[in-house]
Amino acid sequence: MLAVESYINHFVKIWEESAETLPGFNRSYSAEEQNARENNFNAFQEKVKSFQSKKNIRALKERDPGQTFFPVFRAFLQNVFDFEPDQLEIILSSEFKNVSKDFFYKARMFGPELSPENIYQGMRNVWIMNGLQLMMGIPVEITPSVFAYSMIYPYSDNLLDDLSITEKEKQDFSHRFNQRLHGENVEPQNHTESQLFRLVGMFEEQFPRNEFPKVYESLYAIQQGQTRSLNLINCNGLEDSVIREICFEKGGASVLADGYLVAGRLSSEQEQALFGYGIYLQLLDDIQDVKEDAEAHTKTLFSCLDGTPDLGSFVNKTIHFGRIAMEELRCFSGTEMVSMLCLMNRSIETMVIESVGLNPQSYSEKYLQALEKYSPLRFEFIREKRTQSKSQRFSMFKKYFDQVPVREM
Template sequence: MLPVLDYIDHFKQMWELSPDTFPQFHKNYSAEEKLAHERNFDGFQKKLKEQQNVRKVQQVKNDPAKSFFPMFRSFLETVFDFDPGHLEIILSEEFKDVSKDFFYRARALGPELDPEDIYQAMRNVWIMNGLQLMAEKPVKITPSVFAYSMIYPYSDNLLDDPEISKEQKQSFSMRFDRRLRGMLEEPLNHTEKQLFHLIAFFEDEFPRDEFPKVYESLYAIQQGQTNSLKMITQNGLSDDEICSICFEKGGASVLADGYLVAGEMTREQEQALFGYGIYLQLLDDIQDVKEDSLASTKTIFSCLPEKDLGRFVNKTIHFGRMALEEMRCFKGVKSDDFLGLMNRSIEMMIVESVGLNESWYSNDYLEAIEKVSPLHFAYLRKKRTQSKSQRFALFQKYFDMPKSKQMVV
């Protein structure tokens, strides 16, 4: 079996060694620079709105390289200050078709899913595409990339639904675990039917007898998901237990990503991906601290008293920088650009999350970290709902097509 407990211990030690002092960032932004970035953001949103009429959407579909990608490149460059080397990765030819391919496949499999659900799944596709680059594999939607990413909107939404009882969630977890282990299990509802069908995608691409670690990684993520239910259903968990559960859930998730991309990995690569997954889990916990607290879901962050999160955000950033250094064991990580892109993307999301959840931080901390944000926090809060609605409006229209032309999976 995969040495998951060893990886948890390794990264718990790294977490303990990570300082909680304010990190050094690559740049502080003046008020004038922020205002310039905000004008560029407003201009991008205006262009997005223009793209929402039928004629413009058709132009985007017919020639996205001409009408959409240059606009998107300018947005990343002039609003969020991504370096040219980062943009060459994000906007490489390999990445330009995978999102559209995935969307059509997702809608064919699950026409009941909302665009928000598919966008949630697509975030995992992008992670797996990055892992394909690191493993020197073609960047494309393989059966396993598709299936594993589609599991998220089905299983996560079920497990996170407060209307579904603890007993129902535990019963589902047991049936899903049996299906993951190759047993034929009768689905009890549409969600289970879809999930059991998706597991068959793994089995077709990676036969169980030839790729045993692929399935060990899936068992590990299922075990992590099951253990994470303790943070909802049980009181009295120690800080150490909460840390272990959070690390297991996040680390196992990206470990499974890696095996479903590569089929085989070294122990060094396993550990590196486990650490990357923990970093992404910590990011999620920072982003969702308000929701987790209201739902009484225990995480490293939601259990802390208000106004006391700044030093843990600092600790997360230091931890992430150390964890990502272990990714250099992959042959595809040939330059600092790749790790720089990963780290900058995550750190900017952390900084934005602090600005959007200001009540959880001291005024001194907010003032310090806002200096490294390319946008004013007040501007981010003002744009939060508007940006989300416009993002999904474009997302839905950009990928819209007649049902007769949808791809069949």
């Protein structure tokens, strides 16, 4: 059996020992440097707008889009967010570009009812699994299990997050899904369950249960974590230590399952490292969603502190925790391991800083001023661009892919 409790205890100890002081960062930005990057951001945004008309999209498809869009995107990542050349080689590698397109085609064929936003939700997990493939020295591709596990998110998460579905209905769904994960022949009660049960079949095809028992133990672990996380909705009286344990279990188990569905087999050291990585990503999600979680009465380490004048010490603690947790990933020996770790750390910390800037009501002015120096963009600029950038991203996402004929899987 997976030593989930042991991993939780290990990372709870790291969390408790993590400092609450502002961490050091590789570089800070002057007002002039931030202004230059904001100008570069605006220039990129204007360029993207030129790609959005149907006429221009067709022109892109007639040519190699890599010769048009990706050089612009490379310049954006380099001149706005200061990613290093070796990190850009990973982000913009042909492997990563091809798997994103491949996943979209497969997702649209499997679930034509899914919106581009739903597919994008699954694609984020694809990128995590692709990163694990790179760290493990495994070919970066959409395997049946990479596809299936990433598709589980838009189906199961949307059901569990749907406020119109009662808690009992969610518990009943979790029970039936748990039965199917254990290999039982369960009759689906609706279309969502039917799709989820098909996805489990893809796991079974790639990883036969009798040959890869820990693959399924990892799936049981994430199902247990998700079921326990239902206790965080509209809960009262849960101690902070219990909330922390549930959050750690949910996040850690999720990426541990990523690892098993990529590799089939892992060492105990690798299990623990992936569990810690998952916790860090969960904490990032909680920081990003602190306002929404508080409004939905969903408890997390951060939302349960909503109303506290300054959550800065908890953000600091998260970054210190994450840096220690990410070091454990060095147990993997992929050829791009060093560059990959730097890329992951840089990306996550950039998102943490951005999330603070987007939720100024949760932090003191002193903390905002201190952290803003390490952001390539001013917090005010980030807030101004957030809604516009999000809608623009999905608009381009839809227009680019909606004109591509559906291919057979």
